[in-house]
């Protein structure tokens with residue numbers, strides 16, 4: 115079974131307008147309310163691709179109820195811990211023809227007893243399970259929380275995927291995560307460098323591998339992706355042709371696509387192409403990728 119963990123789920127409130135003027139009253143001409151957060155998006159796309167998972171994490175308030183309702187409407191299972199106070203955050207994504215602006219909420223406090231409840235659920239995972247730890251954590255939590263989870267699950271034959279940034283990610287590498295998926299900007303920030311070409315990206319992806327990650331998948335938005343795999347192979351793919359509609363959730367979709375491809379073929383290369391196709395299928399659609407969209411794009415990639 116696959117389990118995803120989202121510490122800080124969100125309602126993504128996506129609005130479009132021709133121009134966004136700070137300090138003025140702006141009126142939207144399109145709006146969408148999507149229950150998300152990284153692990154939750156991974157669960158939804160896995161389900162769209164035909165793979166079951168259980169979404170774990172913390173939800174709260176009216177927004178938490180709506181996130182859970184939307185997740186279940188896709189047929190996904192959840193086993194969230196409901197927090198007594200506050201509400202799951204609202205992330206506002208403002209899209210104009212020129213640019214995207216994000217205003218992401220902070221999310222509710224997670225008390226110590228709720229963390230213990232999550233640990234108790236994770237203790238029940240069994241050998242062969244996959245755990246996806248994805249997204250940021252509320253700022254009241256220490257950034258070693260993913261590390262603590264991995265330490266607790268060490269030597270239990272559980273494949274762990276981490277999609278996080280900075281210390282939250284760097285701290286877990288010694289526990290040998292199965293897959294990490296930084297984007298190129300996050301990779302540059304982690305090492306405080308400027309990455310100007312694919313060779314630079316490969317160099318720093320390999321550093322993350324030397325630090326412990328088994329497979330490093332670096333996404334590069336419209337410029338495609340690079341996989342540095344544990345079998346020593348390095349694969350680059352451009353993105354398939356298509357029109358960008360909404361890139362929110364593209365990275366999460368890529369993680370779901372990679373896992374699906376790996377489960378179905380046991381090949382890192384095929385998993386990689388499935389990841390690229392799934393990321394792009396989400397980017398080319400208002401909603402998250404569906405299986406038929408992914409398969410259509412996969413045929414156009416070089417694999």
Ligand SMILES: Nc1ncnc2c1ncn2[C@@H]1O[C@H](COP(=O)(O)OP(=O)(O)O)[C@@H](O)[C@H]1O
Pocket residue numbers: 296297298332333334335336338339353354358361363364365366368389390391392393394397
């Ligand atoms: N503009 C785009 N055109 C085509 N594919 C895209 C685009 N943006 C993202 N993707 C696809 O989604 C993947 C993940 O996107 P990226 O933006 O790098 O991730 P994140 O959302 O984590 O920053 C990319 O590697 C690519 O396959």
Ligand SMILES: O=P(O)(O)OC[C@H]1O[C@](O)(COP(=O)(O)O)[C@@H](O)[C@@H]1O
Pocket residue numbers: 122124125126150151152153155205218248249250251361362363364365366367
């Ligand atoms: O947990 P974080 O890092 O704040 O990210 C949360 C945001 O990321 C998303 O999961 C989208 O992520 P990606 O675009 O990286 O796939 C949104 O649904 C959500 O608003």
